[in-house]
Amino acid sequence: xxxxxxxxxxxxxxxxxxxxxxxxxxxxxxxxxxxxxxxxxxxxxxxxxxxxxxxxxxxxxxxxxxxxxxxxxxxxxxxxxxxxxxxxxxxxxxxxxxxxxxxxxxxxxxxxxxxxxxxxxxxxxxxxxxxxxxxxxxxxxxxxxxxxxxxxxxxxxxxxxxxxxxxxxxxxxxxxxxxxxxxxxxxxxxxxxxxxxxxxxxxxxxxxxxxxxxxxxxxxxxxxxxxxxxxxxxxxxxxxxxxxxxxxxxxxxxxxxxxxxxxxxxxxxxxxxxxxxxxxxxxxxxxxxxxxxxxxxxxxxxxxxxxxxxxxxxxxxxxxxxxxxxxxxxxxxxxxxxxxxxxxxxxxxxxxxxxxxxxxxxxxxxxxxxxxxxxxxxxxxxxxxxxxxxxxxxxxxxxxxxxxxxxxxxxxxxxxxxxxxxxxxxxxxxxxxxxx
Amino acid sequence: xxxxxxxxxxxxxxxxxxxxxxxxxxxxxxxxxxxxxxxxxxxxxxxxxxxxxxxxxxxxxxxxxxxxxxxxxxxxxxxxxxxxxxxxxxxxxxxxxxxxxxxxxxxxxxxxxxxxxxxxxxxxxxxxxxxxxxxxxxxxxxxxxxxxxxxxxxxxxxxxxxxxxxxxxxxxxxxxxxxxxxxxxxxxxxxxxxxxxxxxxxxxxxxxxxxxxxxxxxxxxxxxxxxxxxxxxxxxxxxxxxxxxxxxxxxxxxxxxxxxxxxxxxxxxxxxxxxxxxxxxxxxxxxxxxxxxxxxxxxxxxxxxxxxxxxxxxxxxxxxxxxxxxxxxxxxxxxxxxxxxxxxxxxxxxxxxxxxxxxxxxxxxxxxxxxxxxx
Numbered sequence: 001x002x003x004x005x006x007x008x009x010x011x012x013x014x015x016x017x018x019x020x021x022x023x024x025x026x027x028x029x030x031x032x033x034x035x036x037x038x039x040x041x042x043x044x045x046x047x048x049x050x051x052x053x054x055x056x057x058x059x060x061x062x063x064x065x066x067x068x069x070x071x072x073x074x075x076x077x078x079x080x081x082x083x084x085x086x087x088x089x090x091x092x093x094x095x096x097x098x099x100x101x102x103x104x105x106x107x108x109x110x111x112x113x114x115x116x117x118x119x120x121x122x123x124x125x126x127x128x129x130x131x132x133x134x135x136x137x138x139x140x141x142x143x144x145x146x147x148x149x150x151x152x153x154x155x156x157x158x159x160x161x162x163x164x165x166x167x168x169x170x171x172x173x174x175x176x177x178x179x180x181x182x183x184x185x186x187x188x189x190x191x192x193x194x195x196x197x198x199x200x201x202x203x204x205x206x207x208x209x210x211x212x213x214x215x216x217x218x219x220x221x222x223x224x225x226x227x228x229x230x231x232x233x234x235x236x237x238x239x240x241x242x243x244x245x246x247x248x249x250x251x252x253x254x255x256x257x258x259x260x261x262x263x264x265x266x267x268x269x270x271x272x273x274x275x276x277x278x279x280x281x282x283x284x285x286x287x288x289x290x291x292x293x294x295x296x297x298x299x300x301x302x303x304x305x306x307x308x309x310x311x312x313x314x315x316x317x318x319x320x321x322x323x324x325x326x327x328x329x330x331x332x333x334x335x336x337x338x339x340x341x342x343x344x345x346x347x348x349x350x351x352x353x354x355x356x357x358x359x360x361x362x363x364x365x366x367x368x369x370x371x372x373x374x375x376x377x378x379x380x381x382x383x384x385x386x387x388x389x390x391x392x393x394x395x396x397x398x399x400x401x402x403x404x405x406x407x408x409x410x411x412x413x414x415x416x417x418x419x420x421x422x423x424x425x426x427x428x429x430x431x432x433x434x435x436x
Numbered sequence: 437x438x439x440x441x442x443x444x445x446x447x448x449x450x451x452x453x454x455x456x457x458x459x460x461x462x463x464x465x466x467x468x469x470x471x472x473x474x475x476x477x478x479x480x481x482x483x484x485x486x487x488x489x490x491x492x493x494x495x496x497x498x499x500x501x502x503x504x505x506x507x508x509x510x511x512x513x514x515x516x517x518x519x520x521x522x523x524x525x526x527x528x529x530x531x532x533x534x535x536x537x538x539x540x541x542x543x544x545x546x547x548x549x550x551x552x553x554x555x556x557x558x559x560x561x562x563x564x565x566x567x568x569x570x571x572x573x574x575x576x577x578x579x580x581x582x583x584x585x586x587x588x589x590x591x592x593x594x595x596x597x598x599x600x601x602x603x604x605x606x607x608x609x610x611x612x613x614x615x616x617x618x619x620x621x622x623x624x625x626x627x628x629x630x631x632x633x634x635x636x637x638x639x640x641x642x643x644x645x646x647x648x649x650x651x652x653x654x655x656x657x658x659x660x661x662x663x664x665x666x667x668x669x670x671x672x673x674x675x676x677x678x679x680x681x682x683x684x685x686x687x688x689x690x691x692x693x694x695x696x697x698x699x700x701x702x703x704x705x706x707x708x709x710x711x712x713x714x715x716x717x718x719x720x721x722x723x724x725x726x727x728x729x730x731x732x733x734x735x736x737x738x739x740x741x742x743x744x745x746x747x748x749x750x751x752x753x754x755x756x757x758x759x760x761x762x763x764x765x766x767x768x769x770x771x772x773x774x775x776x777x778x779x780x781x782x783x784x785x786x787x788x789x790x791x792x793x794x795x796x797x798x799x800x801x802x803x804x805x806x807x808x809x810x811x
Contacts, residue, residue: 255777259560261454277753278779302779303757306772308460309468330761332468 007034008070015052016061023052027069027078034071037140041076044137047117048078051133054114055082073200074193075119075138082131115355123352124367141190144173152178152238155208155216158245160252163207163218165195171207171218175235182287182295183269184232197222206252208245217273219249227263227423234273246273254278257304263423267300278302280329283419285433288390290360299419299431311336312398312428315407318417322398322430325420333428338404346370349406351380361391369402374409381413381434392434399427449570456564459769471767475791478771480606480636480747482669483787484718487711490670490704497700506702508694510677513706517677520709521649526682529689530705532696534635534663534676539565541659541678543691545597545629546571553591554600555583557608557777559633562600581741582610585620592628599624602633603648604640607776607783609743614646626657629684634660635676636745638667638715639722645744649679656681659688664701666746667718668708673701722746725786732796736803741781749773749783754806756782762805766798 011026013019027048031041048067055065068079115121120136150170163171169191175184187193197203198220207218217236224230231253234246257265267274268285279300286294309332314322316337326333349370354363362384370376384392394415396403415432422428459465462474486494507513510530518525531537542552542565552566556575563573574596576587583601592599601620604611612620617632624630632648648660663676675697678688708714729748733740740750752759756772759782763770773781784795 251779254774254779255556258774258777258779259454259563278755280755280758302755302774303761304774305457306459306757306760308457309465330758330765332465332761332764334468 008068010066010068012064012066014061015055015059015063015065017053017056020049020052020056023067024049026067030069031076031137034069034076035139036076036137040137040140043117044076044078044135047114047121047135047137048080050114050117051080051135055080072202074141074196075136078135078137080133080135120354120356122354124365139193139196141192143189144176144191150174150215150237152216153210153214154238154240154243155210155214155245158208158210158216160206160208160248163198163205163215165199167207167209167215168195168198168205171205171215171235174215174237175218175233178237179235179271182297183271184235185269188232194220204253204256206249206256208249216243217245217249219253221253221257221265223262224266225424227261228421229257229260229262229265231265231267232269233271234275235271236273247275247278250275250278254302254304260304262304264304264421265302266421268297270298270300274300276300282329282421283325285393285418285431288360290388290390292390299421301421303422307332307422309333310399310423310427313338313401313404314398315404317411318404318407318430321417322420329420329422331420331422331428336401338401347372349373349376351376353380353384355384355387355389360389361393362387362389363393363395365395366403366406369405373406374412377406377409377413394432394434395425396430396432397425397427398430399425447570450568453564453568465764465769469761469764469767471765473767474764475768475787475794477785477787477791477795478769478783479671480666480745480783480785481671482667482718482746483785483791484669484714484721486669486704487708487714489707489711490668493703493707494700497703501699504699505695506697506699510697510702513677513702516706516709517679521679523649523652523679524682527652527685528677528679529685529692530675530677530697530702531692532676533665533671533674534633534661534678535561535565536674536693536696537661537676537678537688538562538631540688540691541598541629541631542566542569542571544688550595550597551593552598552600553588553596553628555588555602555605558583558600558602559606559635560775562631562633578605578608578610580610581605581608581743583612585612585616585623589620589623592624596628598629598631600631600633602635603646604636604744606636606745607747607749607771607773607778607781608741609745609747609749610741611640611642611645611744613642613644615644617646617651621651621655621658624657626655629657629659630655631659631661635663635666637662639719639746640744641719642744652679652681656684659684664705664708667715668705670701670704670708673698673704675701675705718746721788722786724789725792728789728792729784729786729796732792736796736800746786747783748786749778749781751781753803754780756780759802762802763795763798766801768795768798770795 009030024045028041028045031044065080065082070077118135119138122134124132172188172191172194175188198205203220203222205220208216216239217234219233221229221231234249236245239245279302282299282301284296284298286296288294312333312335314335314337347370349372350367352365352367394410410432414435417430418433419431420428513530514525514528517528538561551572551574553574554562555578557578566573574591576584576591634648651658659678659680661678665671730742733750738750740748742748756774760772771783773783
């Protein structure tokens with residue numbers, strides 16, 4: 001289970017530009033104290049400077065925000081929260097502009113600029129219906145050192161252990177040496193970072209070792225949401241095809257989360273060694289590299305509990321896809337349709353975009369529906385195109401009725417529904433992918 | 437009104453805990469899965485229903501009696517149990533199902549920092565109750581599908597208060613014979629309370645199977661659980677009991693919720709104890725069903741674990757939770773074993789032959805639907 005091991009500091013200030021030095025100083029010194037190097041701390045500070053200035057421009061000076069800075073071992077997290085009544089939510093779209101006069105000025109797009117300084121920027125609905133901006137700046141780690149590479153050998157007998165840091169470094173180095181980069185997260189290029197992820201409780205790892213301590217294989221996993229765990233691997237080094245090791249690693253992972261709140265276990269970067277009989281095939285997603293070459297990856301899923309059945313909200317244009325997926329997966333679902341019966345709609349929609357530059361991808365999630373959904377979506381796509389992000393996904397939660405209102409704009413914009421993740425959100429999630 | 441500050445109010449061990457979500461009622465499941473009937477092979481219920489004497493009690497229960505509190509300590513039932521097992525009535529405690537008496541025992545003996553020792557793949561309630569009460573559950577891996585006596589002894593430390601042994605084990609059906617149990621009790625040497633869960637005792641016909649009730653005098657640290665839910669088919673009335681030395685039971689009684697067992701359950705249970713034929717008929721049904729399942733599973737080349745009790749566990753070449761959904765769509769409800777840490781296994785209640793045949797038919801159908809290897 002994900003642990004919050006971070007120490008945290010917070011600062012509440014009025015949205016008045018005079019407080020800007022206080023904010024930047026708070027973030028910069030906090031970041032340095034939490035272990036970011038100077039370059040990282042400066043980048044994070046610049047991002048916060050951009051966002052705070054943006055907030056000052058769009059709101060009156062008697063309003064306030066809270067900035068919370070926390071250390072999570074391998075990254076510094078800065079969260080900026082604003083009570084909802086203080087701000088016009090649509091201004092938190094990446095595409096929001098301050099006024100018509102500024103329309104051509106890229107510099108005004110505070111959130112987008114800020115996103116370039118950090119590893120992840122995420123805008124979501126915060127507590128009490130407020131807005132929460134989360135900025136993540138990761139520490140710098142050296143890449144895997146070839147000195148750590150071990151000579152793989154077949155293990156006739158092995159036992160499963162939770163690897164200690166030094167062993168974890170050898171494992172991550174071996175993963176890089178034995179597997180193509182699309183079969184592991186980019187973080188695995190940095191063994192020290194993986195150690196921090198595991199020691200900080202965000203990731204868990206299981207290794208198969210021989211009597212002499214040599215490593216035959218490993219599996220890593222982490223919580224991606226309250227209900228879903230994602231696993232990576234199994235990665236085997238020098239083991240014969242069909243070795244029982246992969247199955248034992250997988251069963252150890254399943255056993256570790258069997259009595260946890262996890263409803264599902266997913267494998268989105270499956271290796272050949274993933275024991276397919278433990279999983280269900282949810283469909284495929286295509287990952288494009290910087291040159292535009294696509295790799296199709298099957299998304300695998302394992303339900304961790306007996307399915308009690310559920311409702312799924314649906315737009316008529318998604319019905320065929322949903323019924324075919326639910327039929328194929330034998331998911332007990334009652335489909336309910338969202339109908340527009342003339343009620344007043346908000347004129348403006350809000351989208352949250354999680355930009356992951358290292359993964360060359362953006363994930364858009366709806367925060368609020370509105371009459372401008374189509375235009376808003378197109379605006380986001382234009383921006384993401386300019387950012388040269390090749391993989392754009394949209395995640396819709398079928399447990400939240402209004403989110404399905406985005407179906408038509410999505411299909412019109414070139415998105416296609418690819419995968420249903422049971423219980424991925426409040427209800428099932430549909431992952432749409434742009435142009436794939 | 438402000439929302440309560442749950443983050444501050446709720447203990448950490450409760451935050452970590454996942455509530456058990458029971459199945460929806462059959463009619464709801466039928467609608468969701470689109471099936472016209474459900475064969476319940478998931479909870480190890482006895483398909484013969486309660487013994488005839490208990491049925492009579494249920495049929496004749498006078499509605500006005502529902503307005504009167506039950507006996508707070510199941511007085512007559514305890515006397516009947518004492519007579520049946522040759523013990524004193526004060527050596528028994530009756531609860532609202534065996535689950536309730538598990539809670540009584542843990543509350544009676546554990547305090548902050550204490551732990552219990554049990555197996556990793558067994559009836560989950562010992563572990564659950566300990567964890568949501570804030571006590572550590574030390575889980576010792578099974579060995580060859582049975583409780584590992586040596587491993588359990590190694591897991592004991594000076595904060596261990598209780599050791600839970602499920603005999604026969606649910607879901608594997610494996611059991612400790614009399615010799616092994618005695619060796620274990622001797623090794624514990626009275627330092628901890630050993631709880632012997634004999635929920636499936638009445639199904640076992642093996643001669644070397646130990647009777648916990650007969651060991652109380654020699655081992656005053658032994659507590660035995662029995663239930664009326666399984667063999668006696670009174671699961672819907674919720675009634676089970678424990679037995680132990682008078683001193684130990686006196687301690688447990690301090691944590692016991694009185695009036696938690698309703699009058700109908702007490703009377704039906706009392707009547708059930710009179711009926712020997714019911715056990716013979718049920719054992720016959722389980723024997724035939726087990727023979728049939730073992731033969732059919734062998735034909736389908738599926739590995740299975742078949743021991744004692746009215747259940748059998750088998751391994752599938754697919755996810756057990758997927759198999760649950762696919763079998764439900766065919767009207768067959770089984771127990772998926774991921775929650776017991778046996779991924780890809782399912783447990784089947786041994787039932788009437790028609791139900792067993794329907795299960796095998798549905799199982800073959802879902803296996804046929806699987807993609808062929810290499811396709």
